[in-house]
Amino acid sequence: MASKLVLLGLLANLLVYTDAQSVGVCNGRIGNNLPSEQDVVTLYRNNGIKKMRIYDPNQATLRALKGTNIELILGVPNDALQSLTDQNAANRWVRDNIQNYPDVRFKYVAVGNEVDPNNESRRYVNFPHPTPPGKGAFRDNVRGFIEPIIKFLAQNNLPMLANIYPYFGYLGDPNANLRYALFTAPGTVVNDNGRQYSNLFDAMLDAHYAAQARLGGANVNIVVSETGWPSAGGRGASIENARTYYSNLIQHVKGTTGTPTKPGRSIETYLFAMFDENRKDGAETEKHFGIFYPNKQPKYRLSFN
Numbered sequence: 253m254a255s256k257l258v259l260l261g262l263l264a265n266l267l268v269y270t271d272a273q274s275v276g277v278c279n280g281r282i283g284n285n286l287p288s289e290q291d292v293v294t295l296y297r298n299n300g301i302k303k304m305r306i307y308d309p310n311q312a313t314l315r316a317l318k319g320t321n322i323e324l325i326l327g328v329p330n331d332a333l334q335s336l337t338d339q340n341a342a343n344r345w346v347r348d349n350i351q352n353y354p355d356v357r358f359k360y361v362a363v364g365n366e367v368d369p370n371n372e373s374r375r376y377v378n379f380p381h382p383t384p385p386g387k388g389a390f391r392d393n394v395r396g397f398i399e400p401i402i403k404f405l406a407q408n409n410l411p412m413l414a415n416i417y418p419y420f421g422y423l424g425d426p427n428a429n430l431r432y433a434l435f436t437a438p439g440t441v442v443n444d445n446g447r448q449y450s451n452l453f454d455a456m457l458d459a460h461y462a463a464q465a466r467l468g469g470a471n472v473n474i475v476v477s478e479t480g481w482p483s484a485g486g487r488g489a490s491i492e493n494a495r496t497y498y499s500n501l502i503q504h505v506k507g508t509t510g511t512p513t514k515p516g517r518s519i520e521t522y523l524f525a526m527f528d529e530n531r532k533d534g535a536e537t538e539k540h541f542g543i544f545y546p547n548k549q550p551k552y553r554l555s556f557n
Contacts, residue, residue, distance in 0.1 A: 275502050275556055276303025276323070276522040277543065278478055281310070282529040285546045289313040292526065295548055296322055300557045305477060305522050307365060309349035318355040325360045325413070325477060325522065326350070333364050362413050362477060384444035385513070388459030389466055402469035412469065413477035414460050415524075418452040418497070419537075422488055430488060434481075435500035447512035453479070453501065458513040476505070480524035483551060485536030495552040498523060498543060502554060 279292060287295070289312035296304060297320060305325035306313055317324060326349065328336065336342045350358055390398055405412055422433040431437045433452045442449040449455045457474060464472055481497035482489040505519040528542035528551075544550055 274302045275505060276305060276325070276520075277301050277556075278305040278307075278522050278525045279313070280307060280525040280527070280529050280532075282531045283527065283546060284531060286527055286529075287546065287548055290316045291548065293317055293320060293322070295526075295544065296320075299550075302556070303359070303520075303522065305362070307362075309345075314349070314353050314356055317357075318353065321357055323357045323359040325362055326358055327362045327365055330364050330367055333367070360411070360413060360475065360477075366415065383442060383455070385442070385449065385455045385458035386444045386447065386462050388462035390463045395467070398464075399467045402464050402467045402472060405472045406469050411473045411475045411520075412460075412464060413475050414457075415478035416453060416456050416460070416476050417479055418456060419481045419488065421452050421456055423486070428488075430493070433488075434493060434496045435504060436496065444512070449512060451504070453504070454511040457519070458511050461511075461513050474519075476519060476521040478522055478524040480541045482537035482540040483528075483542075484540040485538075489537050489540060491551070498552055498554055502556070 277296070279296075286292070289310065293313070293316040296302075302321070303323045303325075304317070305327070307327040308329045309326060328345070332345070336345055350356075350361075402412070404410075418433040422428045422430060429437065429441060429452075432441045432450070435451045435453070437450045440448040440450055442455055447458070449458075457476065460474055464470075464474075479501065481494040483491045483494040501521070501523075505521040508516055508518060510517040510519065523543060525541050525543070527544050527546050528540055530539055530546075532538040543552055543554060
C-alpha cells in the first residue's frame with residue numbers, strides 16, 4: 253500500500269497525458285524465442301500501434317522507444333513494491349527509469365500487476381461477477397487495500413488501470429454465453445434497471461465502475477490495461493474465437509458508444525499481448541494470448557489505425 257501511494261505521488265506530475273484513444277498492445281516478454289527489443293518496437297511502428305505496456309523497466313525496451321512517440325505504460329514489478337516503501341528508493345526508481353529517458357512518452361505507471369493483498373500466490377481480480385453490473389462491489393477482504401488508492405486517484409484526477417477479461421468471465425460462468433463474451437450476441441443479454449448489455453466486456457467494465465463509485469471513485473476513469481482471448485489451450489480458446497474477440501473489441505472501444513454506465517466515450521484499451529509467451533506459468537491458455545507469433549508474423553489481421 254505505502255509503495256503504491258509513494259510512487260503515485262511522485263509520478264502524478266511527471267507523466268504525459270493525451271486525449272488520443274488509439275488501441276495499445278501489452279508487450280510481455282516471458283518467452284525464450286521472442287524478437288529483440290528493437291525489433292519489437294519496429295513491429296509496433298510498422299503496424300501503427302501507438303501505445304505499449306511493459307511490465308518492468310526493461311532498459312533495452314526503453315532505449316528502443318526513445319524518440320518514437322509510442323505512449324508507454326511502465327510497470328513496477330510486484331517484487332519491487334516492498335523496497336519502494338522507502339522514499340529514497342522510490343526517488344531512485346523514478347530517476348533511473350523515467351527521468352533518465354526524457355525522449356520516451358511515459359503515459360502511466362502501473363504500480364504492481366494483479367496484486368492480491370491477502371494472498372500473493374492468487375490472482376487478484378478487481379471486479380465482482382458482473383450480473384447485474386450495477387451491483388458491482390469490491391470484496392470486503394480487499395476494501396481496505398483499494399479504497400485509499402481510489403481516493404488518491406480521485407483527488408489527483410488520475411485513472412484506474414484495470415484488467416478486464418471476458419474470457420475468464422466466460423470460463424467462470426456455469427451458464428456461459430460465448431456470443432455474449434465475443435461481442436456477437438444478437439441483442440440484449442442483461443438488462444440492469446434499463447441499462448442494456450449485449451457484451452460481457454461492457455458488463456465487467458461497468459461492474460468495476462460501480463464498485464469504485466461505492467468507495468469515492470465515481471469520477472475516476474478506467475483504462476483497460478489488459479484484455480485478450482487465447483487462441484489455444486482451453487475451452488473456448490481458438491484462432492477463430494480470438495480473432496472475433498480482438499476484431500470486435502477494437503471496433504467497440506474505438507467507437508463513441510461507450511458503455512451503458514459511461515455512454516458516449518471511447519475506451520482506452522490495451523490488448524494482451526503482442527506475442528505468445530512460451531514460458532508463462534499457469535494454465536496452458538496463458539501461453540497463447542499473442543496477436544503475433546514470435547517470428548513477428550501476424551496471427552490475425554487487425555487494424556489499429
